[in-house]
Amino acid sequence: MNRRASGIQPKRRGDRSAFWLVAPYVLFFCTFVAYPLAFSLLLVFHRWNIVTPMEWIGLKNFTRLIGDPLFFTSLFNTLVFLGIHIPLQIVVALGFSLLLNSRIRGRGFFRALYFLPVVVSGVAVTILWQQLYSYDYGVLNSLLRLVGLPPVPWLIDSGVAMPSIAIMATWKNVGIYIVLFLVGLQNIPHELYEAASIDGAKPYRQFLHITFPMLNPTIIVIVVLSTIGGFSLFIEPYVLTGGGPMQSTLSGMLYIYNQAFYFGHMGYAATLGFVYALVILTIVLVQRKVIEREPVT
Amino acid sequence: MVLSFCGCAEHRGPAPGGDGRVELIYWPAPNPQEIQLADSVVQEWNRLHPQIHVTMQPIPVSQSTEEVLQAAIAGNTTPDICSNIWPGALREYTRAGGLVALDRFPDFDSVVAARTPADLMAGFRSDDGHYYQVPWKTNPVMMFYNIRMLREAGISAVPRTYAAYLAAGRKVSRDTNGDGQIDVWMGERDIRPLWWQRLFDFYAFYIAASGGKTLFRNGAVAFDNGTAEEVFAFFRECYQEKLFPRTFFQGGDPFTLEMKATHFSGPWEVAQIRKFAPQMSYGVAPLPVPDSAMNPVYTYGDYKNISIFSNTAHPREAWEFVKFLVTAEHDLLLLEITDQIPVRGDLLTNPLFAGYFRRNPTMVEFARQAPFTRNIDAVPDLKEIFDAISQSYEASAVYGKLSPVEAVHDAASRTRAILEWNQ
Numbered sequence: 001m002n003r004r005a006s007g008i009q010p011k012r013r014g015d016r017s018a019f020w021l022v023a024p025y026v027l028f029f030c031t032f033v034a035y036p037l038a039f040s041l042l043l044v045f046h047r048w049n050i051v052t053p054m055e056w057i058g059l060k061n062f063t064r065l066i067g068d069p070l071f072f073t074s075l076f077n078t079l080v081f082l083g084i085h086i087p088l089q090i091v092v093a094l095g096f097s098l099l100l101n102s103r104i105r106g107r108g109f110f111r112a113l114y115f116l117p118v119v120v121s122g123v124a125v126t127i128l129w130q131q132l133y134s135y136d137y138g139v140l141n142s143l144l145r146l147v148g149l150p151p152v153p154w155l156i157d158s159g160v161a162m163p164s165i166a167i168m169a170t171w172k173n174v175g176i177y178i179v180l181f182l183v184g185l186q187n188i189p190h191e192l193y194e195a196a197s198i199d200g201a202k203p204y205r206q207f208l209h210i211t212f213p214m215l216n217p218t219i220i221v222i223v224v225l226s227t228i229g230g231f232s233l234f235i236e237p238y239v240l241t242g243g244g245p246m247q248s249t250l251s252g253m254l255y256i257y258n259q260a261f262y263f264g265h266m267g268y269a270a271t272l273g274f275v276y277a278l279v280i281l282t283i284v285l286v287q288r289k290v291i292e293r294e295p296v297t
Numbered sequence: 298m299v300l301s302f303c304g305c306a307e308h309r310g311p312a313p314g315g316d317g318r319v320e321l322i323y324w325p326a327p328n329p330q331e332i333q334l335a336d337s338v339v340q341e342w343n344r345l346h347p348q349i350h351v352t353m354q355p356i357p358v359s360q361s362t363e364e365v366l367q368a369a370i371a372g373n374t375t376p377d378i379c380s381n382i383w384p385g386a387l388r389e390y391t392r393a394g395g396l397v398a399l400d401r402f403p404d405f406d407s408v409v410a411a412r413t414p415a416d417l418m419a420g421f422r423s424d425d426g427h428y429y430q431v432p433w434k435t436n437p438v439m440m441f442y443n444i445r446m447l448r449e450a451g452i453s454a455v456p457r458t459y460a461a462y463l464a465a466g467r468k469v470s471r472d473t474n475g476d477g478q479i480d481v482w483m484g485e486r487d488i489r490p491l492w493w494q495r496l497f498d499f500y501a502f503y504i505a506a507s508g509g510k511t512l513f514r515n516g517a518v519a520f521d522n523g524t525a526e527e528v529f530a531f532f533r534e535c536y537q538e539k540l541f542p543r544t545f546f547q548g549g550d551p552f553t554l555e556m557k558a559t560h561f562s563g564p565w566e567v568a569q570i571r572k573f574a575p576q577m578s579y580g581v582a583p584l585p586v587p588d589s590a591m592n593p594v595y596t597y598g599d600y601k602n603i604s605i606f607s608n609t610a611h612p613r614e615a616w617e618f619v620k621f622l623v624t625a626e627h628d629l630l631l632l633e634i635t636d637q638i639p640v641r642g643d644l645l646t647n648p649l650f651a652g653y654f655r656r657n658p659t660m661v662e663f664a665r666q667a668p669f670t671r672n673i674d675a676v677p678d679l680k681e682i683f684d685a686i687s688q689s690y691e692a693s694a695v696y697g698k699l700s701p702v703e704a705v706h707d708a709a710s711r712t713r714a715i716l717e718w719n720q
Contacts, residue, residue: 050371051393064718135544136478145477156488156543158696242489246692261364262492263681264389 040270049264061271071272073247074255075279077162081251082230084166089226090219093174097181098211111182115175122172122235129168130155130240155241158248165236165249173229177222184218185211220291224284231280252276319349319614322376326362326601327355330568330635335380337634338627342618349614356381361493363680370395375606377615380622382430382602384421385673385680390604391429397605398427402616412623414642420672421602430602431619432640434631436563437666438501438597440585441570444578446481446558455582459531462559462585466540469558482557483540486532490691492683496673497561499690500683501597502528504671505584509595512682513674518716521709527587529701532694543695553577563599564663567636581662598670600640625649636660638667678719685711 044061048054065071100111117125132139133154141151154164192210201209234253237243243250243258256276260269325335332355339353354376359365362379363386369375370393382390390396399405405428409418413432421432442455450469456462466483473481487494503520504511506528512520535541552560553574560566561584570577583594603622605615621627625647628639632653644650644664654661673679686708693704 049367049389051367051389051395136480136542137544137546153543242491244488244490244691245696246698247490247688258684262684263678264367265681 043267043270046267048266061268074250074252078252080162086226088170093177097178101185117172118175126239158246161249184215188214319611321351323353324356324376324379326381334634377609380603382604396429397607397612400428412641430604433603434637436599437670440582441560443558458588470540484559485557487545488695490687492680492687495683495687504595505586511674513676518709518712525705526701529693564636593669595669681715682712
């Protein structure tokens with residue numbers, strides 16, 4: 001049907017203003033998301049060290065990845081980190097948020113205090129923890145010695161280094177998850193607790209059957225954010241251990257960084273990046289499937 | 298100044314500005330001493346050459362000069378001249394066409410022959426037969442030792458062999474305040490698996506133990522041998538016997554803090570000691586070697602050289618500036634300001650330098666060591682190769698998880714795989 005005949009007039013001026021409104025984002029998206037993504041995809045099939053011209057090598061980067069023990073080491077290390085970091089993060093954040101949600105004196109002060117590490121530079125925090133973790137001269141081991149306990153090889157034992165980093169990362173990030181849990185807690189209708197109290201439910205039963213199920217959406221968000229954040233683990237091992245001891249803290253991101261910027265293997269680093277993105281996607285989908293339940297209504 | 302040796306090369310790029318003045322950019326290393334040196338030389342040059350103006354800009358601070366130069370070549374933002382070129386990275390720059398072949402200048406041979414011995418110079422020739430670098434300075438890796446700490450442990454002779462070093466270490470490393478914790482060490486190395494750290498322990502010690510051999514022969518792995526195993530075994534012993542701490546220090550150099558008795562380093566350490574521990578009595582000696590090793594003791598030279606980048610619009614003028622940088626007078630300035638050794642054959646015979654060495658007797662040791670230094674091998678992907686070596690070193694020497702034989706074999710296998718992959 002003819003538009004003119006139908007009486008529908010295109011809002012030309014409105015259309016143009018909409019275009020200008022979205023243009024900054026489109027420009028940003030094209031420059032910082034679409035173009036780098038497309039270029040990375042191109043790199044996957046090339047050997048390139050920034051300086052010399054690109055060389056087409058087909059699927060060789062993938063065949064290298066399959067036979068690369070360090071890729072599997074870095075993947076394993078990252079999963080170990082997630083295995084420690086996520087439960088620890090949830091337990092600590094939930095514990096503190098329950099405390100901060102109750103009526104205690106100085107609640108506002110403590111909320112700000114726990115959030116403080118989130119806004120401090122990651123490198124500064126890492127250097128601070130380096131001083132705490134030092135085997136011979138660290139504060140933690142000095143305290144252990146004071147009470148007659150043997151020192152812990154926080155960063156120099158391949159079995160202890162990654163848990164040490166996970167503890168540090170939890171300390172650094174827990175503030176943001178406390179805030180998320182607090183929001184979740186404050187959204188739980190108070191009537192549910194009142195009804196449960198009338199029915200004689202004890203506090204731990206209220207927590208188990210009201211608080212925890214009602215926090216399920218928050219837990220999903222936290223698990224997904226922690227997983228993605230965990231796969232981005234870089235500053236901590238880069239500054240603290242350089243990936244050692246014995247590659248036990250070589251995270252995926254650190255390995256990609258080394259391949260790209262130390263060794264100049266941009267194509268291989270891009271391949272690692274894509275494979276890691278697929279791994280993250282798979283893990284997040286599985287997590288959602290396992291954790292997601294209908295919230296109590 | 299009119300440059301009279303025309304005909305050596307075409308003058309590429311734009312002509313000098315309207316006033317006929319040529320502008321050059323020079324990047325020195327970003328440490329305070331070299332900035333001071335560069336500043337002095339550039340000021341003098343600009344005074345003497347009003348038509349060729351040089352601007353000094355320290356290399357932008359980054360993890361390494363190599364990263365910055367790679368990015369600069371890729372982005373076409375290189376300077377005209379840089380004096381912090383690590384020979385190990387030169388191959389990448391030349392493959393990218395980033396450097397000017399300096400032997401195109403007719404007086405190149407005479408300039409370098411007057412300064413650097415021919416056999417040493419030959420080690421800086423690239424695969425294609427050209428020279429892209431003027432060897433500028435060397436920092437022979439040697440053993441600094443704290444005289445007081447050795448004396449207090451009852452050691453009168455400086456350890457020259459592995460056996461002597463380990464024996465001395467057993468006396469030096471101890472708990473001095475009775476808190477059950479060793480607080481004085483024989484030595485210390487950064488235990489993090491950082492590739493470049495191996496240049497100053499494994500590689501320098503391999504050169505010393507092998508009588509001056511490097512890791513590759515005709516581009517193939519040549520370190521899968523007993524010498525490398527001996528070096529790994531030596532460091533393994535140092536860690537197992539707690540002569541070295543399994544930690545890394547932040548907030549101070551443990552040698553200048555007098556927490557360790559020996560330190561493997563280049564002459565730049567002299568300036569550190571002068572600044573942070575001027576009262577400390579110390580000496581410098583060649584690196585310890587296996588008991589069976591022969592004299593003289595070689596070491597890693599840690600050369601840093603001068604190159605001209607191919608995007609310069611004024612290669613001839615840049616070459617004039619390079620020649621100015623490497624005159625005997627400026628080599629003396631290099632010594633005086635930075636305590637680093639110019640790559641020249643007459644250091645101990647030229648009267649120009651005599652006063653400096655009289656005032657700085659420690660530096661005589663480095664000058665004596667300089668002819669017995671080795672460069673880095675001209676093979677591709679050195680950083681990745683040293684990373685592989687670093688991981689084997691860590692597994693064997695630091696943590697004792699692999700035997701030296703296994704670790705050397707592992708490093709050699711991985712190095713072969715890296716060379717094969719990157720061919």
